[in-house]
Every structure is written in C-alpha cells, then in structure tokens.
Amino acid sequence: MEIFGSSGVRGIVGETLTPGEAVQVAQAAGAVLDADRAAVARDTRRTGDMFVDAAASGLASVGCDVDKVGIVPTPALQAYCESEAVPGVMVTASHNPPEFNGIKLVGSDGVELTSDDLGRVETRLHADQSLAGWDETGESRRVEGVRRSYREQLLAAVDRERVADADVTVALDPGHGAGALTSPEFLAALGCTVKTVNAQPDGRFPGRNPEPVESALGDLRALVRATDADLGVAHDGDADRAMFVDETGSHVEGAAAFAALAAAELGADDTLVSAVNVSQRLVDVADRVGASVELTPIGSTYIITAIRELAAAGETVPVAGESNGGIFFPGYRLARDGAYTAARFLELVAERPASEAVAPYDDYHNVRENLTYESEQERAAMVEAVQTEADESDAVVDTTDGYRLDFGDAWVLARPSGTEPVVRVYAEAREESRASALCARVVERVTDARAGVRR
Numbered sequence: 001m002e003i004f005g006s007s008g009v010r011g012i013v014g015e016t017l018t019p020g021e022a023v024q025v026a027q028a029a030g031a032v033l034d035a036d037r038a039a040v041a042r043d044t045r046r047t048g049d050m051f052v053d054a055a056a057s058g059l060a061s062v063g064c065d066v067d068k069v070g071i072v073p074t075p076a077l078q079a080y081c082e083s084e085a086v087p088g089v090m091v092t093a094s095h096n097p098p099e100f101n102g103i104k105l106v107g108s109d110g111v112e113l114t115s116d117d118l119g120r121v122e123t124r125l126h127a128d129q130s131l132a133g134w135d136e137t138g139e140s141r142r143v144e145g146v147r148r149s150y151r152e153q154l155l156a157a158v159d160r161e162r163v164a165d166a167d168v169t170v171a172l173d174p175g176h177g178a179g180a181l182t183s184p185e186f187l188a189a190l191g192c193t194v195k196t197v198n199a200q201p202d203g204r205f206p207g208r209n210p211e212p213v214e215s216a217l218g219d220l221r222a223l224v225r226a227t228d229a230d231l232g233v234a235h236d237g238d239a240d241r242a243m244f245v246d247e248t249g250s251h252v253e254g255a256a257a258f259a260a261l262a263a264a265e266l267g268a269d270d271t272l273v274s275a276v277n278v279s280q281r282l283v284d285v286a287d288r289v290g291a292s293v294e295l296t297p298i299g300s301t302y303i304i305t306a307i308r309e310l311a312a313a314g315e316t317v318p319v320a321g322e323s324n325g326g327i328f329f330p331g332y333r334l335a336r337d338g339a340y341t342a343a344r345f346l347e348l349v350a351e352r353p354a355s356e357a358v359a360p361y362d363d364y365h366n367v368r369e370n371l372t373y374e375s376e377q378e379r380a381a382m383v384e385a386v387q388t389e390a391d392e393s394d395a396v397v398d399t400t401d402g403y404r405l406d407f408g409d410a411w412v413l414a415r416p417s418g419t420e421p422v423v424r425v426y427a428e429a430r431e432e433s434r435a436s437a438l439c440a441r442v443v444e445r446v447t448d449a450r451a452g453v454r455r
C-alpha cells in the first residue's frame with residue numbers, strides 16, 4: 001500500500017481515507033520526525049475535526065504533545081511551525097471536493113516534507129509502531145492567535161504603502177475555505193476596500209467547489225463587476241493558492257498571472273523553477289531576461305526539492321511554482337501562500353490595471369482534460385497509449401513526469417494525477433484551435449485504449 005501521493009495523503013472520507021489511517025500516519029510521522037511536540041491544524045472541511053482528533057491521538061500515542069491551532073490556511077500552519085520549530089500536520093484536501101480530506105506534513109522548518117522524508121514516513125507506516133507507555137503519552141493544548149500572527153507576518157513582508165496609496169478595491173472569494181478567516185482582514189489591513197463572496201467558513205462548500213478554476217468563479221466575476229473592483233482574488237480550500245479576475249470582470253489565466261509575477265521578479269542569471277506543465281509564457285519571460293528554467297515533476301514537494309538543490313549550488317530562485325495559482329517566493333518563505341501571492345499581485349495592480357498587467361502574457365491558449373480510470377489495467381493501457389503517441393510523434397519528448405511532447409510552438413502533456421484516479425491531458429498553443437487539436441488527438445488515443453480494456 002502506497003498511501004502518500006505527490007501532495008501527501010488524500011482520499012474520499014470513509015472510502016479511501018479513514019481516521020484509522022490518519023492515526024497511523026500521525027504515529028509514523030511523529031516517530032520519523034522524532035518530535036516531542038507537533039502542531040495540528042485543519043481547513044474548513046466537515047470532517048476536519050474528526051481527522052484532527054485522529055492525528056492528535058496518533059501523535060500522543062508515540063509520546064508527542066500536540067498544539068491544536070484550529071482552522072488556518074496551510075501557510076499559516078507553516079509559519080507557526082517555523083516560529084515554534086515544531087513539525088505540523090495539516091488536515092486538508094486543498095482544492096478537492098467536500099467529500100475528500102487529506103493530510104499534509106510540515107517539517108519543523110515550516111516547509112512541506114520532501115518526497116524523501118515522505119518516503120521515510122511511508123516505510124515507517126508499515127513497520128511496527130513502538131508506542132509510548134501510559135505515563136509518557138503526549139498531551140494536547142489549544143493554541144489561540146495563530147491566524148492573527150500569520151496576518152502580522154504577512155503585513156510585515158509586503159509593500160503595504162505601495163498598495164495602500166493606490167486605493168484599491170478587491171473582490172475576494174475564499175470559497176468557504178480557511179482563507180475566509182484570514183484574507184479579508186489581511187487585505188483590509190493592506191489598505192484595500194474589501195468586498196467578499198463565499199466568505200463564510202463552511203466545509204460543505206455551498207457556494208462553489210474549493211478548486212478556484214474559471215468555471216467555479218462566476219460569483220467572483222459578478223462581484224468584481226457589481227462593485228467596480230480593481231481585482232478579484234480567489235483561494236482554494238487551504239488558501240495556499242490565489243487566482244485572479246481583472247478589473248473588467250474577466251478571468252485571468254493562472255499562467256498569465258504567474259508570468260506577470262515572475263516578470264517582476266526574475267533577473268539575468270536567476271533560475272525559475274516550475275513543473276513539466278509549465279506554460280510557454282513563463283519560458284518566454286525567462287528567455288527575455290536571460291534567466292534559466294528548471295522543470296520538475298508536478299507537485300509542490302518536487303519544486304521545493306529543486307529550489308533547495310539550486311540554492312545549495314549557489315543559484316538564485318526568486319520565484320517558482322505552477323500555473324494553478326500555487327506560487328513560491330523563496331525570498332519570503334519556502335511555501336505557497338495565497339494571501340502573499342495576492343498581495344504581490346496587488347503591488348502590480350497599484351501601478352496599472354490588472355488587465356494591462358497580464359496583457360503581455362495573454363497570447364496563448366491552454367486546454368486541459370481529465371480522463372478517469374477505474375482500474376489499474378485501465379490506467380496502464382492509457383499510459384501505454386500516451387507512450388505510443390510520444391514514440392510516433394516528431395516532438396521533443398520530456399519524461400520528467402508523464403510525457404511532455406514539445407513541438408517548439410506548442411506542447412501537449414499527458415500524465416496520471418498524483419491525487420485522483422485520472423489521467424490529465426494539457427495542451428498549449430498560440431491558436432486555440434491548435435491547442436484543442438493537440439489535446440483531442442491524445443485524448444482520443446487514451447480513451448480508445450481505455451475502451452479496449454473495458455470491452
């Protein structure tokens with residue numbers, strides 16, 4: 001049983017993820033991280049309390065005291081872990097629908113565990129746990145004020161005056177997630193006028209699903225138009241991501257926002273770290289200033305590992321991340337942070353309208369499709385079909401994670417997800433028709449292979 005995917009443990013509650021598993025993961029993590037104290041936090045999901053209790057129980061059973069910090073964004077837990085020098089357990093399924101939950105593990109440096117460390121926890125899971133005696137089990141305490149100190153750290157890290165002087169109105173959609181409890185106050189403290197939608201914390205996510213994709217953000221686009229806001233900001237369930245709507249109420253593609261932020265950050269000799277689904281827009285930004293691009297498998301742990309390796313080799317990585325709104329500014333913290341990312345984007349909006357800030361990066365089209373599978377045979381046949389397509393094409397093929405077929409002016413990537421039973425197909429080109437055609441060709445081949453297994 002391999003229970004850690006690319007972003008920790010994730011599953012449908014009661015089906016593929018149980019409290020019993022959370023106890024085991026917490027026991028193994030407590031033992032591997034050799035902690036005598038750890039923090040446990042959650043997002044707003046209905047099942048959050050149940051998994052917090054399970055994780056706390058697992059930690060206590062191996063002799064680890066527990067700080068229960070309540071409902072906070074993942075980056076707020078990371079900030080707490082760093083300042084207290086304790087590891088952390090984050091109960092969240094990030095952008096997944098309400099029936100999911102999961103666990104992310106954070107080291108005592110406030111950084112998500114690397115895939116190597118997750119591997120050690122995974123190995124430990126399958127070993128016999130040595131439990132603490134009755135007089136050595138851990139004790140739990142409730143810790144208040146974690147959200148407030150997180151907001152204070154954020155405020156100290158951004159150019160508050162620049163944003164405040166611009167007198168910006170922000171429309172915010174935290175999607176009923178953990179950011180509902182931190183981002184409204186943070187943005188107001190930055191000097192913005194803040195209008196909100198879907199801003200009550202609610203783990204049933206009545207207003208929209210936690211994934212801040214274009215199809216889920218109709219409420220936010222309407223709010224931007226209705227309030228004449230300068231920018232719309234949306235988070236995922238644990239608020240480590242930020243997506244944007246411009247002042248006209250139009251969706252800003254994640255890749256365009258990432259490119260605008262990267263262009264403001266990157267200089268010659270810097271390195272941009274991203275995953276194999278990186279947009280050509282980012283490659284263009286790096287080329288223009290003479291920076292290099294380093295690609296990793298998809299998943300934040302791989303990006304973190306690459307940033308650390310580059311830093312150890314003396315390279316500077318001022319910005320990294322993916323086009324889903326999950327962006328690292330390693331000079332601030334080695335963590336994705338939706339509120340910090342929003343603040344950095346507001347610094348751009350302080351100078352020019354959001355639509356103008358992203359206009360130079362708006363000239364590509366992305367399409368993406370998810371193809372589900374129901375068995376390991378289906379998955380294998382689908383991956384084999386992608387390999388055949390790669391072998392037969394005249395593209396440059398990158399197999400860092402799945403198959404990325406690069407045609408110079410356009411690319412298509414197909415890979416099995418690390419968190420869900422789907423094969424994802426992504427394509428990008430300057431013309432929408434070309435991106436769609438590239439995607440459709442792979443999708444057809446993969447669905448044919450799947451149908452072959454189902455027959």
Ligand code: MG
Nearest residue numbers: 094236238240
């Ligand atoms: Mg997230």
